[in-house]
Amino acid sequence: MVFSGKKLSELELYIGTCTDLKNKIAPGVAEEQRDYIILGNNYARTLLVVDYPGSVRGNWLTKLYRFSGNMNISTHIVPIASDKMIRHLNQSIEEYEARLDQPLSPVRRKETEKKKTSAEHMLDILLAHNHKTIFLVHTYIHLQAMSLEELERLTERLQSIIWQTGLSVAPARDNMMHAFKSVLPICDITLPHYTHQNMHAAAVSSMLPFDESELFMQSGIIMGQNMHTDNVVLVDMNDKKMFPSRNMLILGTTGMGKSFFMQKHLLRQWVLEREDTRFFLIDPEREFARVVKQIGGQVIRLSNNTEHVINPFHILHDITDDDMRGSVLFLKMQRLKIFFKLIYPNMSVLESALLERALFAVYKQYDITEHTRFAGRNAKDFPTLSDLYHHIGEGYERLRDFREILRTYTEGTNAKLFNGATNVNLHNPLICFDIRDLQQDGDSQPVVMFHVLSFLWEEITRDTTTPKKLYVDEAHLLMRSEKSALFLLDVYKRIRKYEGEAIVASQQPIDFLGAAAGKAILNNSIGMLLLGLQDNDIRDLKEHDVLPLSEEEEAIIGRRKQGEGIYVAGNHRVYMRVDVTPEELRVIDPQQYAERFGSHA
Ligand SMILES: Nc1ncnc2c1ncn2[C@@H]1O[C@H](COP(=O)(O)OP(=O)(O)OP(=O)(O)O)[C@@H](O)[C@H]1O
Numbered sequence: 001m002v003f004s005g006k007k008l009s010e011l012e013l014y015i016g017t018c019t020d021l022k023n024k025i026a027p028g029v030a031e032e033q034r035d036y037i038i039l040g041n042n043y044a045r046t047l048l049v050v051d052y053p054g055s056v057r058g059n060w061l062t063k064l065y066r067f068s069g070n071m072n073i074s075t076h077i078v079p080i081a082s083d084k085m086i087r088h089l090n091q092s093i094e095e096y097e098a099r100l101d102q103p104l105s106p107v108r109r110k111e112t113e114k115k116k117t118s119a120e121h122m123l124d125i126l127l128a129h130n131h132k133t134i135f136l137v138h139t140y141i142h143l144q145a146m147s148l149e150e151l152e153r154l155t156e157r158l159q160s161i162i163w164q165t166g167l168s169v170a171p172a173r174d175n176m177m178h179a180f181k182s183v184l185p186i187c188d189i190t191l192p193h194y195t196h197q198n199m200h201a202a203a204v205s206s207m208l209p210f211d212e213s214e215l216f217m218q219s220g221i222i223m224g225q226n227m228h229t230d231n232v233v234l235v236d237m238n239d240k241k242m243f244p245s246r247n248m249l250i251l252g253t254t255g256m257g258k259s260f261f262m263q264k265h266l267l268r269q270w271v272l273e274r275e276d277t278r279f280f281l282i283d284p285e286r287e288f289a290r291v292v293k294q295i296g297g298q299v300i301r302l303s304n305n306t307e308h309v310i311n312p313f314h315i316l317h318d319i320t321d322d323d324m325r326g327s328v329l330f331l332k333m334q335r336l337k338i339f340f341k342l343i344y345p346n347m348s349v350l351e352s353a354l355l356e357r358a359l360f361a362v363y364k365q366y367d368i369t370e371h372t373r374f375a376g377r378n379a380k381d382f383p384t385l386s387d388l389y390h391h392i393g394e395g396y397e398r399l400r401d402f403r404e405i406l407r408t409y410t411e412g413t414n415a416k417l418f419n420g421a422t423n424v425n426l427h428n429p430l431i432c433f434d435i436r437d438l439q440q441d442g443d444s445q446p447v448v449m450f451h452v453l454s455f456l457w458e459e460i461t462r463d464t465t466t467p468k469k470l471y472v473d474e475a476h477l478l479m480r481s482e483k484s485a486l487f488l489l490d491v492y493k494r495i496r497k498y499e500g501e502a503i504v505a506s507q508q509p510i511d512f513l514g515a516a517a518g519k520a521i522l523n524n525s526i527g528m529l530l531l532g533l534q535d536n537d538i539r540d541l542k543e544h545d546v547l548p549l550s551e552e553e554e555a556i557i558g559r560r561k562q563g564e565g566i567y568v569a570g571n572h573r574v575y576m577r578v579d580v581t582p583e584e585l586r587v588i589d590p591q592q593y594a595e596r597f598g599s600h601a
């Protein structure tokens with residue numbers, strides 16, 4: 001605590017008048033022994049820091065601050081006017097010199113020399129830095145336990161940490177009650193002669209308990225709990241100075257908690273982000289539906305049996321990205337070609353060219369050309385897959401195979417998926433596309449996923465001002481095809497421009513490491529959560545050298561503990577446990593909530 005004389009007297013005055021308060025918070029018994037005190041049911045001991053190491057590096061007290069046990073550290077930092085200090089140091093150095101002229105034991109001589117050197121060093125700093133302020137630092141460490149035995153064990157454990165830091169401590173023997181006062185928040189330094197240490201500003205700053213392994217911004221969203229320090233990991237992805245982009249990639253073996261993290265994060269963003277923020281989710285496993293419904297969002301289920309249709313030919317608006325050359329129709333054409341390539345992966349270059357011709361022709365049937373304005377255009381005024389199917393029935397002999405495949409999407413089993421005018425609207429600020437029913441049909445789920453993403457991308461690019469969050473779970477479905485992977489990369493790279501953020505999860509790193517687009521997605525992820533991974537996945541990560549991991553980090557991920565992993569935000573990394581509040585757990589996983597808290601949601 002830093003304090004001035006004025007503040008001290010104010011505080012003293014306040015405490016002095018609060019006799020009632022003091023009586024209320026005082027323990028029933030306060031009994032002083034030689035090297036401990038009994039306070040109510042507790043046993044306590046105060047240690048004095050009597051010496052500090054000669055030189056220190058930043059965060060040198062981290063180990064002490066991370067000590068797990070009932071311990072309080074009280075550090076008093078008192079600024080001293082530099083001229084007063086210079087006079088004091090001058091006098092001390094003269095005294096040490098006089099002492100060294102006397103006959104001394106070798107130990108005393110060494111100690112005195114050390115003190116003299118230290119005083120000279122301090123004087124040098126003061127004179128060299130234009131008489132900057134010097135601080136007197138006093139540190140007291142207070143331990144508390146339920147029994148004397150426990151207190152002894154705690155002291156012993158602490159001693160070994162203290163030894164590693166280079167500090168020298170001593171119990172305030174016969175002075176315990178007095179020393180205890182220095183630990184209380186009353187700005188009282190009770191044993192200054194034992195504890196005082198001169199320090200310049202840099203040395204004082206190294207004492208402050210800011211840990212480099214901490215990721216704690218002034219505001220933001222809690223990502224989890226730092227497993228090294230037990231503090232929360234608080235990150236503000238909207239801080240543009242710190243994070244040039246916001247996208248987050250979550251990797252982890254099945255069951256490690258990727259979808260769980262996403263749901264919890266969604267709940268927090270839903271509450272904490274700007275009120276006009278729009279949320280779009282692609283949910284291949286039907287894990288988000290319950291959460292989304294509970295907070296008032298809309299779930300759109302796309303399957304062979306539901307009536308929801310997003311027409312691949314539909315164009316939502318007329319806005320094109322400055323970075324992209326070509327008309328709205330031209331850009332749509334590129335995405336349509338990916339869509340049809342996913343339906344018919346063996347499409348040749350010639351077939352692709354013919355298809356493009358056919359696509360322009362069916363748009364023409366609806367009077368749609370490169371000059372058409374689309375805003376406000378009726379959903380029915382666009383061609384459908386049936387139109388394409390009929391159109392290529394004649395004069396497109398080389399598209400015969402493609403036409404057969406297309407038939408399953410117009411008349412066959414998948415006829416309800418894409419064929420018809422778009423009948424979904426995106427008015428709800430939170431929309432989840434549930435595509436789980438398509439899981440049985442391994443071929444169509446990735447197509448639908450791409451299709452939804454493409455539709456959402458049109459919606460996202462409508463304006464550059466409304467904040468948007470795009471959640472894509474099971475993204476490996478998109479990584480299967482190079483074309484859809486490249487599209488995801490494109491979305492990933494450009495979403496920031498539209499005030500958006502993508503949060504993407506996948507099971508295996510190799511989905512991302514195996515291809516150039518995947519690697520680029522990894523490199524464009526300013527946030528990353530690496531949950532437990534299989535050994536071969538960790539090997540893949542190492543081999544591809546995209547994300548260097550320390551041995552400790554590898555061990556953490558290799559342990560495969562649900563909800564535990566490495567969280568990366570920009571240049572910061574922390575070992576993190578995904579946290580959840582009871583209320584969040586109730587919404588996300590009612591069964592687990594009931595098991596933990598004993599009642600059903
Ligand atoms: N941090 C956590 N706290 C409590 N429960 C969790 C946590 N993480 C995951 N779970 C629970 O573990 C189970 C599996 O988690 P989840 O479905 O999120 O895994 P996943 O990584 O998405 O797996 P998959 O790759 O198969 O989709 C769920 O029932 C979930 O409720």
Ligand SMILES: [Mg+2]
Pocket residue numbers: 258259260285473
């Ligand atoms: Mg999952």
